[in-house]
Amino acid sequence: MSSNSNPTSVLPIDPDSDDVRSAPLPADPASRAVKLEPFNKSEALSLGVELELQLVNTHDYDLAPYAEDMLRLMAQTPLPGSVVPEMTSSMIEISTDICHSAQDVITQLSPIREALISNADKLNIAVVGGGTHAFQQWHERRIYDKPRFRELSELYGYLSKQFTIFGQHVHIGCPDADSALLMLHRMSRYIPHFIALSASSPYVQGQDTQFDSARLNSVFAFPLSGRAPFTLSWKEFEAYFERMTRTGVVRSMKDFYWDIRPKPEFGTIEIRVFDTPLTVERAAALAGYVQSLAAWFLQEQPFTPSEDDYLVYTYNRFQACRFGLDAVYVDPASGQHMPLRDHILMTMTQLEWHSEALNATQALGELRTSVEANRNDARWLREKQGKERLLAEVVRQASLRFRGAA
DSSP, X not given: OOTTTOGGGSXXXXXXSHHHHHSOOOSSHHHHOOOOOXXXXXXXXXXXXXXXXXXXXXXXXXXXXXXXXHHHHHTTSOOSSEEEEOSBTTEEEEEOOOBSSHHHHHHHHHHHHHHHHHHHHHHTEEEEOSSSOSSOOGGGOOBOSOHHHHHHHHHHTHHHHHTOOOEEEEEXXXXXXXXXXXXXXXXXXXXXXXXXXXXXXXXETTEEOSOSBOHHHHHHTSTTEXXXXXXXXXXXXXXXXXXXXXXXXXXXXXXXXXXXXXETTTTEEEEEEEEOOSSHHHHHHHHHHHXXXXXXXXXXXXXXXXGGGGGTHHHHHHHHHHHGGGOEEEOTTTOOEEEHHHHHHXXXXXXXXXXXXXTOHHHHHHHHHHHHTTOOHHHHHHHHHHHHOOHHHHHHHHHHHHHTOO
């Protein structure tokens, strides 16, 4: 619906502003409607990466509420991208500017990492990757003092503190809005790949969950998580969004915790299922894999997604969370069951030409080597725990790994 056809049916203000989000919900459903912002133009296959990171003390390596101090110090150093707070005060989020290759990603993340390490040393704390902290207790967390975080805490209660989890988000540029939805639903078939390759959250509150990625179990608790509705038309998606805002359940795209969601303000889709890896190098490699897949989709149009792809979506996602690279993958098109590891390797072979054109051969090579060796970050953490026994020592060694020293 255009704003010209019924000016009173669409809010002409930013739905993410603190004033709007804190305002009482209008009683009349028609007056709640928010028009989805236009899908901005972006360069196809451009990349952006966000990483949520742990701040831990160097005494017992539990989480430490130093986000505000870290942000103050980081603001004094000119860097690409941004550094911002997250839900609780023991975590921060770093992000790149627009990148064009996996090499660009690591070129931007490396100086950010060095600044993080330097400033953490000044505060006598450490920065750690991984999708969960191994033994933190959620009830000890503090919500970061920001209006949106306070609102979410009031709405979701203890789930907000349990959301002290750490993910990597990858944005991929799309040529137009309809192409973005087509890209989103094609990419959904590869969600199990992303989960297994990034899995780094086997421990929660001191226990081995037997999941390679337990982080996503916390995400699934939120009512607007899961997958985007199946539509390949931006006009239909706009209508869906407006209907949802009329219900009063959502006011902006930020209210959807989907595995992949469109980001019209950036002209991208955002893939949100990755655990934060233990190293920025693996984060960059994962971005290179996404970019290679996207190039394959755009240049070869290998298949047309359908609603029936989602018949096995939740099962495939669970398998990847639970078993990582040892998972079973059910092909949505054929119904064939195969080892997820084999499907990843087969896909990487299909992508070789595209990865070479994107200067991502090294990135995919590193991922392929880890798949062939059946190793991901969850395996590394479990091996360290098996040797050291103490989870605090595992976190300490993970902090060294983030620094590039282990």
